[in-house]
Amino acid sequence: MSGSSRVIAGRFRLGELLGTGGSASVYAAVDGRTGLGIALKVLHPHLSERPAxxxxxxxxxxxxxxxxxxxxxxxxxxxxxxxxxxxxxxxxLERAAGSSLSQHVARNGPLTPAHAVAVIDGVLRALEAAHAIGLIHRDVSPSNVMVVPDASGALASDGVRLLDFGLADATGTAAIGTDDLLSVDAKGRAGVMGNVNYMSPEQVRGMPVDARGDVYQAGALLHFALTGRPPFPCQTTGQTLRAHLEAPPPLPSASDGSIPRGLDRVVVRAMLKDPADRFPSGAAMRAAVA
Incomplete structure (x- = not known):
């Protein structure tokens, strides 16, 4: 798809490519009706041709x-x-300022505990709002969290925004997959799939996912923020999936001994295999972080 010469739906003039994934690409765009700068997520052509x-x-x-x-x-x-x-x-979509958490960490390294707490606080506040209307995100990952440092370079909760509810669904709907893709099977049934590094065990199994699945992913995100690595950095997708199902939750302090043990406890409880053993909600996890 070409850049600024392309107009979508007679109103969105495409600009630069902001990012691309397994199912869609995201462009900077200007809405011709309002004049506002937005982000336009466009389904890949081979998928757009399929009604399901x-x-x-x-x-x-x-x-x-x-x-x-x-x-x-x-x-x-x-x-x-x-x-x-x-x-x-x-x-x-609204155009979010700043950069993704994954980009920020790639440039600057792992966050300090204080900055990691600020980021996860903003993410959990977003999840609370989604869960309050029965919506589960299912793809809480570093590429879906935008951060804006303040003038001093510090990260605060106010500068955090969660994006891409492309995997979001009503509470209890199963999500099946092994990569960040949207798939359609031979019978035309569509299914959304999450980021393999941040999948909850129940998502790996294709079971119904509720708010505690997002809590698991928030714990994995906190681990990444503190260490610069996903919780189970395996060589293959299959090994990563098995780790989500079988390996004990990792301790961030194993990578950096200066990380407070209290944050170890938050990550471990959020990432327990049985949803019943995790924090019951984003609000409960946020209280523990605070």
């Missing part, structure tokens, strides 16, 4: 559309552009 994939992509965004919260990148609209040779499914 288009509907899965758009249905997830529609569920997230009511969410308006200071720590969440909002969904502004969804649709399908039928003006070209093939349909193009799109989701218009």
């Amino acid at each position: 994939a288009r509907e899965a992509f758009l249905a997830e965004a529609r569920r997230a559309q009511p969410l308006r919260h200071p720590h969440i990148v909002g969904v502004l609209g969804v649709g399908v552009d039928h003006d070209g040779e093939a349909p193009v499914a799109w989701i218009a």
Whole structure:
């Protein structure tokens, strides 16, 4: 897909490519109706041509559309552009400032405990708002958390926003997969799949996922923020999946002895295999972090 010369749905003029994944690409864009700069998520062409994939992509965004919260990148609209040779499914999103947590850590290294606590506080506040309307994110990972340092370079909770509810769904819906993809099987059934490094055990098994699945992922995210590594950095996808199912939760302090043991305890409880043993909610985890 070309850049600034392309207009989607007669209103969104595409700019630079912001990122791409297994199912979609995200572009900077200008909304011709409002003049506002936004982010436009466009389903890859081979998936946009398939009705089941288009509907899965758009249905997830529609569920997230009511969410308006200071720590969440909002969904502004969804649709399908039928003006070209093939349909193009799109989701218009608020344009978040800053960089992703994964980019920030790649540039600057692991966060200090204080900065990691600030980031996870913002993420958990976002999850509380989503869970309050029965929405589970299911892809809480460093690439889906935007951070904006203040003038001194410090990270505060106010500068944290959770984005991409593309895997979000109503409470209890199963999520199956091994990579950050949206798939359609031979019978045309669509399914969303999360980031293998941050999947909860129940998500790996294809079981229903509730708020405690997001708690598991928040624990894995906190581990990454503190250490710069995912909790189970294995060589293969299969090994990582088995680790989520079988390996004990990792201790961040094993990578850096200066990390407080209290944060070890938070990560371990959040990442216990049985959802019943974890923090029951994002609010409960946030209280423990505080």
